Amino acid sequence: MTATREQAFLRHSAEKVRDLDHRRKMSHALKQSDDAFERGKIQFADLELARNQANAIKRDTIMKLDTYLCEFERRFTGRGGKVIWAQTAEEAIASIKDICKKHAARTVVKSKSMVTEEIQLNQALTDEGMDVIETDLGEYIQQLAGEAPYHIVAPSLHKSKEEIAQLFADKLDVEPGLRPDQLTRVARKLLRKKFRQAEVGITGVNFLLGDIGGMVLTENEGNGRLSTGFPKVHIAVTGIEKILPSVRHLNLFLPLLATHGSGQRITVYNSILTGPRREGEVDGPEEMYVVLLDNGRTKLLADPKTRESLYCIRCGACLNVCPVYKNIGGHAYEATYSGPIGSVITPHLSGMKESKHLSYASSLCGACTEVCPVRIPLHNLLLYNRQQSVEAAYNNPIEKMAFWGWKRVMLSRKLMNVGGGDAKNRFFSIFITRIWGKDRVLPVFPARNFSQQWKSRRDEE
Numbered sequence: 001m002t003a004t005r006e007q008a009f010l011r012h013s014a015e016k017v018r019d020l021d022h023r024r025k026m027s028h029a030l031k032q033s034d035d036a037f038e039r040g041k042i043q044f045a046d047l048e049l050a051r052n053q054a055n056a057i058k059r060d061t062i063m064k065l066d067t068y069l070c071e072f073e074r075r076f077t078g079r080g081g082k083v084i085w086a087q088t089a090e091e092a093i094a095s096i097k098d099i100c101k102k103h104a105a106r107t108v109v110k111s112k113s114m115v116t117e118e119i120q121l122n123q124a125l126t127d128e129g130m131d132v133i134e135t136d137l138g139e140y141i142q143q144l145a146g147e148a149p150y151h152i153v154a155p156s157l158h159k160s161k162e163e164i165a166q167l168f169a170d171k172l173d174v175e176p177g178l179r180p181d182q183l184t185r186v187a188r189k190l191l192r193k194k195f196r197q198a199e200v201g202i203t204g205v206n207f208l209l210g211d212i213g214g215m216v217l218t219e220n221e222g223n224g225r226l227s228t229g230f231p232k233v234h235i236a237v238t239g240i241e242k243i244l245p246s247v248r249h250l251n252l253f254l255p256l257l258a259t260h261g262s263g264q265r266i267t268v269y270n271s272i273l274t275g276p277r278r279e280g281e282v283d284g285p286e287e288m289y290v291v292l293l294d295n296g297r298t299k300l301l302a303d304p305k306t307r308e309s310l311y312c313i314r315c316g317a318c319l320n321v322c323p324v325y326k327n328i329g330g331h332a333y334e335a336t337y338s339g340p341i342g343s344v345i346t347p348h349l350s351g352m353k354e355s356k357h358l359s360y361a362s363s364l365c366g367a368c369t370e371v372c373p374v375r376i377p378l379h380n381l382l383l384y385n386r387q388q389s390v391e392a393a394y395n396n397p398i399e400k401m402a403f404w405g406w407k408r409v410m411l412s413r414k415l416m417n418v419g420g421g422d423a424k425n426r427f428f429s430i431f432i433t434r435i436w437g438k439d440r441v442l443p444v445f446p447a448r449n450f451s452q453q454w455k456s457r458r459d460e461e
């Protein structure tokens, strides 16, 4: 019998939690991003005010999503760009395949994009015989390893430099034990060749800009620029929520994204693209497409509560502070988006019944909500998902009965006093171990119940 997604999640999580080497690497990497964030946030005179402003802008924008997207389309197409509206992943893939085939693409270079992971674009193009190359170093490492990204902004966060050196030696036939700068040079040399060969470049989008009909790419390696500058065709794929009304809003959102994503004041390369090469221009693609993907986002939009999850700018900060993500890493989720934001949106994007368990992968400590630059109430949304899952009767009926019984006992002193401490401890350890696993440290019931203790204290007085 094949395991359900929930069973697979529980199994993988348990394995990762016991993997001390994995935990060491994760805590090292996440400590570094934590320190960088602490240093980077000093650039904001008032970070809380900036977060409030970002939240207000995103709230307004998401409420008028149709207006801003149509404005973007009008201006972008006015300069020769082409916009493709894709309701589903399949529609997006079909359109991208058509464009690639039209241009007889054999090599496709890609810069980092979670939304193309979401629609599993690489596999679709590879199945058509195309050579699809990730050009962000972290993504390239993951592609060599045959793995999905581990983190929204740091795809190979879980790998040590020794592991990466060994991977390069195994896959690229270079000497083992290379240093990070040597590994970077190896990747750069190989990728430069691919940039020159590629007929099509595919990127994600960090922000769409309504008022100028532009798209913003922010990155640190310059591979995004090369992916859009070398090939004759550029296809950008983005979720519809990435829109901002105006280019003026970048003065708030670029530093917020950089600081929360990598602790930088601003990322190294920030490009605004407004259309294909025009007459008289010496570089840039001859054709430029933007695929605007829904793929369940309008479902999130329809509900005033889940709508707030569309404010996300994919900075990854909520993953970095999440005690669950820190311990189980990115792959255990078996979803494109891991961590708190992934646990909020995945059940809506890929089915509440199959993915409801992700909403329970949280201690509800609220650290994610505390850090989110656009103030998405993540832990409240996780609770909301749980509520929806219970209302839809997707949860285990035994759990429902257990909570019914728990409530009855908690409301009755007589029932609470049934049985001695030993019996209660035994019952709890069997019951909780079955439901929540054997790693949980349980409270210990005293030998005498509260009423007995109360009575003897009064007798002593």
Ligand code: SF4
Pocket (backbone or CB within 6 Å): 152, 260, 311, 312, 313, 314, 315, 316, 317, 318, 319, 341, 368, 371, 372, 373, 374, 375, 376, 378
């Ligand atoms: S939910 Fe907030 S903290 Fe998490 S990735 Fe999105 S913007 Fe960043």
